[in-house]
Amino acid sequence: MWKTILRRVLVMIPQIIILSILIFFLAKMMPGDPFTGLIDPKMDVNTIAKLKQEYGLNDAPWVQYLNWVKNLFRGDLGMSYTQHMSVTSLIGDRAQNTFWLSLVTIILSYLFAIPMGIIAGRYKDKWPDQTIRIFNYITFAIPGFVAYVLALWLFGYLLNWFPTTGTVSVSVAPGIFNYILDRAHHIILPALVAALISTTTTVQYLRTGIIDNQVEDYVRTARSKGVPERVVFNKHILRNSLLPITAFIGNVIGALLGGAVMIETVFSYPGMGKLFMESISQRDYPVLTALILMFGILAIVGNLISDIVMTIVDPRIRVK
Amino acid sequence: MLFNKANKQNIKTEAGEPISLPPSGFKLVLKELLKDKFAIFSILVLVLILLFTFLGSAFVSKESLDTNILDGLMPAFSSGHFLGTDEGGKDILSLLIVGGRNSIVIGISVTAISIILGLVIGLISGYFGGVVDDIFMRIIDFIMVLPRFMIIIILTTIISNYNAFTLILLISLFSWTSSARYFRSFVLAQREREYVMASKASGSSNVAIMFREVLPNISSMIIIDVVLGIAGNIGIETGLSFLGYGLPASTPSLGTLIGYANDPVNIMSRPWVWLPAVVMLLIISYMINYVGTVFQRAADARQRR
Amino acid sequence: MEKPSDLLLDIQHLHTGFRLKGKFYDAVDDVSLTLRKNEILAIVGESGSGKSTLASSIIGLYDQKNTRVRGDILFNELNLVGLNESLFNRIRGKEIGMIFQDPLAALNPLMRIGAQIEETLYYHTKLNEKERKTRVLELLDQVGIPDPVRISRQYPHELSGGMRQRVIIAIAIADKPSILLADEPTTALDVTIQAQILDLLKDIQDETSAGIILITHDLGVVSETADRVAVMYAGQIVEVAPVDELFTNPLHPYTRSLLESMPQTDVDDEELHVIEGTVPSLDKMMTDGCRFAPRIPWIDATSHEEEPILHEVSPGHEVRCTCYRDFYFKN
Numbered sequence: 001m002w003k004t005i006l007r008r009v010l011v012m013i014p015q016i017i018i019l020s021i022l023i024f025f026l027a028k029m030m031p032g033d034p035f036t037g038l039i040d041p042k043m044d045v046n047t048i049a050k051l052k053q054e055y056g057l058n059d060a061p062w063v064q065y066l067n068w069v070k071n072l073f074r075g076d077l078g079m080s081y082t083q084h085m086s087v088t089s090l091i092g093d094r095a096q097n098t099f100w101l102s103l104v105t106i107i108l109s110y111l112f113a114i115p116m117g118i119i120a121g122r123y124k125d126k127w128p129d130q131t132i133r134i135f136n137y138i139t140f141a142i143p144g145f146v147a148y149v150l151a152l153w154l155f156g157y158l159l160n161w162f163p164t165t166g167t168v169s170v171s172v173a174p175g176i177f178n179y180i181l182d183r184a185h186h187i188i189l190p191a192l193v194a195a196l197i198s199t200t201t202t203v204q205y206l207r208t209g210i211i212d213n214q215v216e217d218y219v220r221t222a223r224s225k226g227v228p229e230r231v232v233f234n235k236h237i238l239r240n241s242l243l244p245i246t247a248f249i250g251n252v253i254g255a256l257l258g259g260a261v262m263i264e265t266v267f268s269y270p271g272m273g274k275l276f277m278e279s280i281s282q283r284d285y286p287v288l289t290a291l292i293l294m295f296g297i298l299a300i301v302g303n304l305i306s307d308i309v310m311t312i313v314d315p316r317i318r319v320k
Numbered sequence: 321m322l323f324n325k326a327n328k329q330n331i332k333t334e335a336g337e338p339i340s341l342p343p344s345g346f347k348l349v350l351k352e353l354l355k356d357k358f359a360i361f362s363i364l365v366l367v368l369i370l371l372f373t374f375l376g377s378a379f380v381s382k383e384s385l386d387t388n389i390l391d392g393l394m395p396a397f398s399s400g401h402f403l404g405t406d407e408g409g410k411d412i413l414s415l416l417i418v419g420g421r422n423s424i425v426i427g428i429s430v431t432a433i434s435i436i437l438g439l440v441i442g443l444i445s446g447y448f449g450g451v452v453d454d455i456f457m458r459i460i461d462f463i464m465v466l467p468r469f470m471i472i473i474i475l476t477t478i479i480s481n482y483n484a485f486t487l488i489l490l491i492s493l494f495s496w497t498s499s500a501r502y503f504r505s506f507v508l509a510q511r512e513r514e515y516v517m518a519s520k521a522s523g524s525s526n527v528a529i530m531f532r533e534v535l536p537n538i539s540s541m542i543i544i545d546v547v548l549g550i551a552g553n554i555g556i557e558t559g560l561s562f563l564g565y566g567l568p569a570s571t572p573s574l575g576t577l578i579g580y581a582n583d584p585v586n587i588m589s590r591p592w593v594w595l596p597a598v599v600m601l602l603i604i605s606y607m608i609n610y611v612g613t614v615f616q617r618a619a620d621a622r623q624r625r
Numbered sequence: 626m627e628k629p630s631d632l633l634l635d636i637q638h639l640h641t642g643f644r645l646k647g648k649f650y651d652a653v654d655d656v657s658l659t660l661r662k663n664e665i666l667a668i669v670g671e672s673g674s675g676k677s678t679l680a681s682s683i684i685g686l687y688d689q690k691n692t693r694v695r696g697d698i699l700f701n702e703l704n705l706v707g708l709n710e711s712l713f714n715r716i717r718g719k720e721i722g723m724i725f726q727d728p729l730a731a732l733n734p735l736m737r738i739g740a741q742i743e744e745t746l747y748y749h750t751k752l753n754e755k756e757r758k759t760r761v762l763e764l765l766d767q768v769g770i771p772d773p774v775r776i777s778r779q780y781p782h783e784l785s786g787g788m789r790q791r792v793i794i795a796i797a798i799a800d801k802p803s804i805l806l807a808d809e810p811t812t813a814l815d816v817t818i819q820a821q822i823l824d825l826l827k828d829i830q831d832e833t834s835a836g837i838i839l840i841t842h843d844l845g846v847v848s849e850t851a852d853r854v855a856v857m858y859a860g861q862i863v864e865v866a867p868v869d870e871l872f873t874n875p876l877h878p879y880t881r882s883l884l885e886s887m888p889q890t891d892v893d894d895e896e897l898h899v900i901e902g903t904v905p906s907l908d909k910m911m912t913d914g915c916r917f918a919p920r921i922p923w924i925d926a927t928s929h930e931e932e933p934i935l936h937e938v939s940p941g942h943e944v945r946c947t948c949y950r951d952f953y954f955k956n
C-alpha cells in the first residue's frame with residue numbers, strides 16, 4: 001500500500017512543476033512588475049532600471065523562475081500592487097473563509113447524496129427513485145450561478161431568511177457562541193445551494209452500485225451464511241457501492257474550488273474566489289498568480305487525496 | 321449440442337467480412353426521441369427560442385443597444401421599452417434578444433470546436449492505445465485539474481484585441497478534454513470488436529478503420545456529447561459574462577443581463593432586468609439537457625441489447 | 626438398509642416458478658427427491674434444466690417477490706417452504722452450507738478471507754472473537770490451505786482460483802452443516818484443481834457425514850464421486866438411480882444422450898446418437914405432456930406417454946415414461 005501511495009505522490013511532483021512553470025509564464029505575460037505596488041511614481045527612470053537589475057528582472061527566464069520558486073518555498077508570494085501588503089497575508093484570512101465554506105458544502109452534499117443514492121437504488125424505478133431522478137435532473141441542469149442568484153434573491157432578499165453578504169454581521173452580539181452561530185447563518189445558504197447542485201454524480205454512482213451489487217455472487221454467499229438481510233445490505237451491498245464514490249472525492253473538491261469564484265461573488269462572501277474577482281478588477285496580478293497557483297495545487301492535491309483514499313479502501317488497488 | 325454453453329452465440333465471419341451491425345445509432349436514437357412527448361415539446365420550444373432570438377435580432381435597432389443616459393433606469397412596460405432599460409438606457413428586451421442569440425452561437429461554436437478536437441484525439445488515443453494513449457491521457461488529466469475558470473478570466477484581461485472569437489477559442493481550449501476522454505472510452509471498447517478486427521485483417525488502413533468503421537459506431541455517443549456540450553458551454557459562457565469577463569461589454573450575453581443581479585438594488589427592486597434572462601437560460605438549459613438524457617437513454621438501451 | 630433417521634431432506638412435489646411478464650413459469654416442476662446422511666447425490670442436466678433453481682429453493686435464496694415456491698422441503702420435520710426469514714437465517718449456514726460455481730465472484734472483494742469465514746461463525750456459534758479466530762485458522766487448515774494465518778489476512782484477489790474455492794468450502798462447512806449444496810463447484814477451475822476440490826469434498830464428508838447435493842455438468846465427476854444421480858430435464862427429474870446402475874443401465878433417452886456426449890463411456894449401444902437442440906427457455910417450456918418429446922421428433926407418436934410419470938424399475942432406479950422398453954435412437 002505504501003508503495004502505491006508513494007508512487008502516486010511522485011506522479012504529482014512533475015504535475016506541480018509543470019503547473020508552476022505554466023503559471024510563471026502566465027504571470028510574465030501580465031502587465032506590471034514587482035515594483036508596481038511599491039514605487040513612488042516620482043521615482044526617476046534610472047533608479048527603476050537599477051532596481052530592476054537588482055531584483056533580477058533582467059536575468060534569463062529560467063533564473064527568474066528558479067528565484068520565484070525559491071521565494072515560494074519561503075512563503076513569499078510577492079507584494080500586492082494595490083493593497084500595500086504581502087500576498088501571503090492577504091490570502092491568509094480569505095483562505096480560511098473558503099475552507100469553511102467548502103467543508104460545510106462537502107458535508108452537506110454527502111449528507112443529501114448518500115441517502116438519496118441509497119433510496120434510489122433500493123427502490124429502483126419505483127416512485128422514490130423517480131422523484132430523486134427528477135430532483136437530480138433539476139439540480140444537474142441548472143447553471144451554478146443561476147442557482148446562486150435565484151437562491152440569494154428568494155431566500156436572502158424576498159424572504160429575508162438569510163444574510164445576503166459577508167461571513168459575519170457587523171452587529172453580532174458578543175460571545176463566541178453567538179459568533180459561531182452568526183457565521184453559520186452566513187455560510188448555510190451558499191453551502192446548501194452548492195451542495196444541492198453537486199449531488200448528481202454521487203447519487204447516480206451509488207444508485208447503480210447498489211443495483212448492480214445486489215445481484216453479485218458474494219451477496220448471495222453472505223445470504224447463504226445466514227446473515228440477516230439488514231446486515232447483508234449494510235456490510236456487503238452498501239459498503240461495496242460506496243467505493244466508487246470515494247474515488248470521486250477529488251473531483252468534488254475540484255468542482256467546489258472551481259465554483260468558489262462564482263459562489264463567493266454572488267453571496268459577497270470574502271473568500272479566495274471573491275479575492276480573485278477583486279484582484280482581477282484592479283489588475284492586481286501578483287495576487288492573481290498566487291491564487292491560480294494555489295487553486296491548481298489544491299486541485300492536484302485533491303486528486304491525490306482521492307487516489308490515496310481509494311488505495312486505502314480498495315484492497316485490489318493496493319497490491320498492484 | 322448438449323453441454324456446450326459457449327457455442328450458443330458464436331457467429332464467425334468467413335474471409336473477414338464485417339458482421340452486420342445493429343441499425344445505426346442515429347436512427348435508433350431519433351426513434352426514441354419521437355416516442356417521448358416532452359422531448360418533442362422541448363425541441364419545439366428550443367426552435368421557438370432560436371427563431372425569437374435569431375429573427376428578433378434582425379429587428380433590434382442599433383440605437384436600442386446604445387448607451388443613452390436620458391432613457392436610463394426605465395421600469396418594465398414603459399412605452400417603447402417592454403422590459404425597461406438599464407442604467408445606461410439600453411433596452412432590456414433588445415439586450416435579451418441579442419444576448420440570447422450570442423450565447424447560443426457561442427455555445428454551439430465552442431461545442432463544435434471542442435467536439436471535433438475531442439473526437440480526433442479520443443479516436444487516436446483509444447484506437448492506438450499504448451504510449452500514445454498514455455501521453456494524451458496525461459495531458460488531459462493535467463488540463464482538467466487546472467483552475468480553468470480563473471485562467472480564462474486572467475487571459476481575457478491580458479489578450480490584446482479580445483473579442484467574441486477569442487472567447488470561443490479560450491473556452492474550447494479547456495472543454496475538449498472531457499469530450500476526448502468520453503470518446504476514448506467508447507473507442508477502446510470498439511477496438512476489440514469483431515468488425516474492427518475483421519477490417520484490420522483485410523488490410524484497411526488505420527485511418528480508414530477509424531473513420532469508416534469506428535466513427536459511425538459511436539455516432540449516438542457523439543450526438544449525446546454534442547447536445548449536452550451545448551448546454552454546458554452556454555453555461556460556461558454565460559457564467560463568465562455574468563462575472564463581467566466573458567463577452568466584451570459591447571456584445572450582450574444572457575450572462576451580462578443576469579450579471580445585473582450582482583447589484584443589490586437591481587436584484588431586489590428591478591427583477592425585470594435580470595429575471596427574463598434567467599428564465600430564458602433556464603429554459604434553454606433544461607430543454608437541451610432533457611433531450612440529451614433521452615438520447616442517453618436510447619443509447620444505453622441499444623448497448624444493453 | 627438405512628435407518629429412517631438418516632433422512633436429511635425429503636423434497637416432495639416441489640414447484641419453483643419465476644414471474645416473467647406477470648405470469649409464473651415453473652423452472653422446477655414437481656420434483657421429489659431425498660437426501661440421506663453420508664450420501665453424495667449428483668444432479669445433472671443441461672444448462673437451463675433447473676438445477677440451480679432447485680438448490681436455491683432448498684436454501685431459500687430467491688427473490689421473494691418474483692418467485693413462487695410450492696410443495697414441501699422437509700428438513701427434520703421442518704418445512705423449509707414458506708419458512709419465515711429469521712428462522713431460515715438460523716438454518717442457512719448452520720444446517721445447510723452452499724458452495725458456488727465462481728469462487729472469485731462469490732467472495733466479497735473488500736473483506737479479508739478470515740472475516741468472511743468469521744461472519745458465519747458470528748451468527749451461528751457462541752464462540753467469542755478469539756475463539757472464532759482460532760476456528761477460522763482450523764477451518765483453513767482443514768480445507769488444505771497452507772499458512773492459514775497469512776491467508777486469513779489476505780483478500781480474495783490475492784488467491785488462486787483453487788484456493789478461493791477452498792475458502793468457499795471453509796465458509797460452507799464452518800458451522801458443520803448436515804447438508805452441503807455444491808452448485809458446479811469445479812466448473813470454473815483447472816482440471817487438476819478440480820480433482821483436488823472433489824477429493825476435499827469427499828474427505829469432508831468422511832469427517833462430518835454430511836449429505837451433499839452435487840450439481841454438475843461433468844459426468845466424469847459424477848461417476849467418480851456420486852452415490853446416486855438424478856437427471857433433470859426442463860425442471861423435471863427424468864431419471865434417478867444409484868450411480869453404477871445409471872452408468873450401466875441408463876433408461877431414459879435423455880440420460881442416454883447425456884452419457885453418449887460424454888467421452889469414453891462404455892455404453893454399448895451402437896445406435897446411440899447425440900440429440901440436437903437445447904432446453905427451451907422458461908417461457909417457452911411446455912407445461913403438460915412429455916417435455917422431451919420435441920427433442921426426439923422421430924419417435925413414433927404412439928409410444929409417448931400422455932403425462933409421463935416416474936416408474937420404479939428396480940429398487941432406487943426410477944425413470945419417467947415406459948418408453949425405454951421400445952426406444953431406439955435415430956441414426
Ligand SMILES: Nc1ncnc2c1ncn2[C@@H]1O[C@H](COP(=O)(O)OP(=O)(O)OP(=O)(O)O)[C@@H](O)[C@H]1O
Nearest residue numbers: 643652671672673674675676677678679905906907
Ligand atoms: N431469477 C430468475 N428469474 C427468471 N428466470 C430464471 C431465474 N433463474 C433462473 N431462471 C430460468 O429458469 C430456468 C432454469 O435455470 P437454472 O439456473 O436453474 O438452470 P441450471 O440447470 O442451473 O443451468 P446452468 O447449468 O446454466 O446453471 C432457466 O430457463 C432460467 O432462465
Ligand code: SF4
Nearest residue numbers: 915918929930946948
Ligand atoms: S417416449 Fe416417453 S420420455 Fe420419450 S418423449 Fe415420449 S413421453 Fe417423453
Ligand SMILES: [Mg+2]
Nearest residue numbers: 676677678808
Ligand atoms: Mg446453474
